[in-house]
Amino acid sequence: MKIDKELCGICQACASVCPRNAVDITEHEAIVDNQTCNNCGVCFRVCPVGAIIIEEKAS
Numbered sequence: 473m474k475i476d477k478e479l480c481g482i483c484q485a486c487a488s489v490c491p492r493n494a495v496d497i498t499e500h501e502a503i504v505d506n507q508t509c510n511n512c513g514v515c516f517r518v519c520p521v522g523a524i525i526i527e528e529k530a531s
């Protein structure tokens with residue numbers, strides 16, 4: 473998945489629900505590890521601002 477950094481408020485909701493622990497929250501941004509993320513969509517459903525974009529994994 474991708475995070476729209478303009479929309480993201482770094483609320484940590486995605487990181488706290490991610491079953492794979494693929495989101496790292498820093499002081500300035502939420503960073504997805506796309507090696508770990510499997511695009512399951514769980515974070516997409518909890519993001520309060522619609523900043524998460526789920527996409528097919530490029531192989």
Ligand code: SF4
Nearest residue numbers: 490509511512513515
């Ligand atoms: S799509 Fe799933 S695996 Fe990827 S960051 Fe979101 S909750 Fe985690």
Ligand code: SF4
Nearest residue numbers: 480481483484486519
């Ligand atoms: S849930 Fe949405 S707003 Fe919150 S840190 Fe994740 S991407 Fe950013």
